[in-house]
Amino acid sequence: MPGGAEARTQYLEGRKMSTLLAKPTPAEPEWWKTSVVYQIYPRSFFDSNGDGIGDLNGITMKLDYLKKLGVGVVWLSPVYDSPNYDNGYDIRNYTKIMDEFGTMEDFDNLLKGLHERKIKLIMDLVVNHTSDEHDWFVQSKSSKDNPYRDFYHWAPPKDGKPPTQWGACFGGSTWTYDIITGQYYLHTFTEKQPDLKWENPAVRNEVYKLMRWWLDKGIDGFRMDVINFISKAPGYPEGARHPNSEFTDGSPYFINGPKIHEYLQEMNEKVLRHYDIMSVGETPDATVYDAELFTFPERKELNMIFTFEHMNLDGGKWTPKLLELTDLKHHFTLWQKDLWGKGWNSLYWNNHDQPRIVSRFGNDSNYRVESAKMLATCLHFLCGTPYIYQGEEIGMTNVRFQTLADYRDIETINFHDDAVKAGRMSMEEILAAIYAKSRDNGRTPIQWTAKEPYAGFTNGHETKVPWIGVNDNYIDINVEQALDDPNSIFYYYQKLIQLRKQMSVITYGKYEILYESHTHLYMYKRYDNDGEVYVCCNFSQQPIEIDDQKLIDILNSGKIVISNYSDPKYLRFRAYEAYVIEVKNTK
Template sequence: MNQTWWKESVVYQIYPRSFMDSNGDGIGDIKGITSRMDYLKELGIDVIWLSPVFKSPNDDNGYDISDYQKIMDDFGTMEDFDEMLDAAHQRGIKLMMDLVVNHSSDEHQWFIESKSSKDNEKRDWYIWKPGKDGKEPSNWEAAFKGSVWEYDEGTDEYYLHLFSKKQPDLNWENPRLRKEIYKMMNWWLEKGIDGFRMDVINFISKDTDYPDGKVAEGKKYGDGSPYFMNGPRIHEFLQEMNKEVLSKYDTITVGEAPGVTPEEAKLYTGSDRNELHMVFQFEHMGLGDGPEGKWSNLSWKLTDLKKVMTRWQKGLEEDGWNSLYWNNHDQPRVVSRFGNDKEYRVESAKMLATCLHMMQGTPYIYQGEEIGMTNVQFDSIDQYRDIETLNAFKELTSENRMSEEEMMASIYARGRDNARTPMQWNAEEHGGFTEGTPWIEVNPNYKEINVEKALGDQESIFYYYQKLIKLRKENKAIVYGNYDLLLEDDEQIYAYTRTLGEEKLLIICNFTKDSTLFTLPSGIEYNSSELLISNYAIGEGTSIDSIEMKPFEARVYKLN
């Protein structure tokens, strides 16, 4: 297997609006990030993935871009950006930018021109269609609810938006548009950034017939995903992007790819494919989804999680590469989702970190994960800011598909704002995030859970993450070793081995609040074992053949 720096790296995602506010306006900004660079250096991460900081009217928190080469006023200036990039590079930290090119903002100059008339030279930079039998061109449902088609009176046609109506989809069939995008990407790489995380990149190629999708029972709209996920020309477009841009630089690239399978992921990430380094898949994030998607929030089983993780570990073992994550700006907090954020918050946060960081792939840490930040439960829907959450609440309650109580319970469990409450730096007002009024309220538990407290406690989750990152740097087996699942049917313990040549690691994680017995399966031979990391104190000379695992306990052994 090719050994490369991005396989050996640990990435830290920053959601700038919620990270650190430097000027008291209640919104995190670039200078705020620069002021915390030493903190990230101390944690030991190698790469920052920065969520969008481009000029944007902020309909979808910056994922609606009106100018790809300017900085959003809320976040500062291009000078601030250059200073931050320099501060990161001085500390040996690389910077990966968010690339959002499936869609732009409807306030982007390209769209303003495109919409101005059917004859405009940029008309086909976006996807315009006449209506069909007095209705929309197709029956697809948008990600943020409603139709994907928005009618424009001025030109008597509809434009496509897979997300909000303020996020019109770009037409990748147009070679002039693609050229313009590559020019912009080259501009950023010339500036010195180190790579791209590509937003819903597997949506950029559509079936240009736009056929109607299947309508599920009780639903108004059809499912268009078979016609825009992993579309007909997607690999051609990405290979062209690689040739025109990515191949010229030593980058790190990850493509967000909802609905992708391990087989498809190999096409995106295979070493001789010249496309991307890795993809973000969502199979494990979909555990507990039901008829209303994540808002159904059903229970999940550990065996289901093991099945998904193992399918991806084995699927990309020989060729391709995994990205490893538990949460991000679109997902709830991991300790609340897969752990126990009450009596075992610290233990379960450490266990989950162990389980993920010991797998094959590049680990991603989402801001606040390293101090065990939790989901939030605001009293009223009015305290939420996320467009997806607000639209779903309105639609599902008004159509009596869910009650307001059920909907709030789902938002507490799965809503995107769980990840977007401000970073908790200290026990001062607003968690030290801002001296003003934060754009979204801080989680009320900031006095107990904050960075200052974590840095003052050698047993904190922060130092545990620091140790996991250090272990990955020292052990090639953690990065490159083969993964093999143990105890496949166990509903309490997730155990697996990693093997590289003569080196073997044993990872044991208890996913429950009950003590449970781990018995080493026959066939795993060893002369002696060395404990590399654990989230409980363990006595000398403990046998690994049979272990009474405490609630949410995790252990990693090197077998000699």
């Protein structure tokens, strides 16, 4: 387990304590437990000024759309001043808005508009690293005795080479040589994103200061980017050699490091506990055991984390394979059972770093609508806080650009270049991997209408094209069409959001898996003292019939809560069919 024996001991103590202290149904539930979060990737949401780039005013213009959907929280991907090497995740100034997105006044208007519609706002907090153009780093690299030198990780060469051979997350080395001072600086992502040295208390104090600055402005919390990267192992131990690579795996020494929980508890003490907010940490490689450490309330760290486990079940980042449904069921069951009444789950299929789920686990051709609704059903009845990524609510799909020049994602471009250099994949294999897994699949502009060029994303089509191409299928898949169709995916999501507000069993009920070994059906029930809710989903296009008269009798005693076909026949499933049955206790 990452974090070593000490973290394991903490985990066991936490489990013992959680059994005694868990309170799954508080009298006044935290607002984020009954909310549904909508993630906005501003660059691709709506362009209000015709420059081809989505902006803050564009979001403000579409707030009534979000209100109609019914979401309670918006998570806004980075809008801070940035050179934009990694689409805003390389921050140059934490208290200034990126010029392309607008001004601080525009931000204030957006925040006001959200709050007027009873929608809360959480911001991306990117503090594992900054841009190499941030003033802290500019000063840090100017000389070894600069006061900001210790804000970043610097180390001398080792036998004329980098301090370690760690491979960076986006390819290449984690170390870049600075000729001015004759040392290397650490960057777990790109060389334009140097890692902050959290071991320095001055760094932590600056981070807490900027967090309070935004919270005092009135925002409602943070999504914390790769927050479990912030603690590095002392001495930078060498990692194990990656197969077929010149680099080693340094992740055991910069993910879930030795002081990660100490830092988060300090953050909670100095910032988070003083505001009525939500916090969610992006935590690659975190297991359910780590999740208990991060989210068990008595430990006073975070409200919830994003796990990546279920997003790795269909192959490696660039080596896709078909999903085995039993693997997905095993993952969800483990997290549902082990965190219930202790920590808290986040629930998601899509985000700005993931391909579109209907193209991934569903069927984006013949059964796009049915499979999109089925996937939404499966996720939204689980215990936790659901996240919807922009466009998911209308069933947007992956994109297939014809040339590499059409892609904008630095991770995708680096993969292509490295794969070509290594010569181990054909161009056909490289493109197939990109079509399946590129982050740009989730970053194409929102498809608002079929009636205007570029799907109505920008009104500047006579002089400007969007920063990234629009998916050609916007003619058939767009918001306008979805709003005109009462049976659309949009209205299905709207109902799911309403049900979460109405049915406490969705928030606090226990979970039990049914037909665990079935390779095409995912069925589970949620239950509390008032009754049971049965969630039944066919993850395949083939018809399936289950002979279980006892369960059929139970389902017949209940009522349909939601279904993606108009006339479900219990345990006789059509392609990608999903339905939910509520059975009330009569005792």
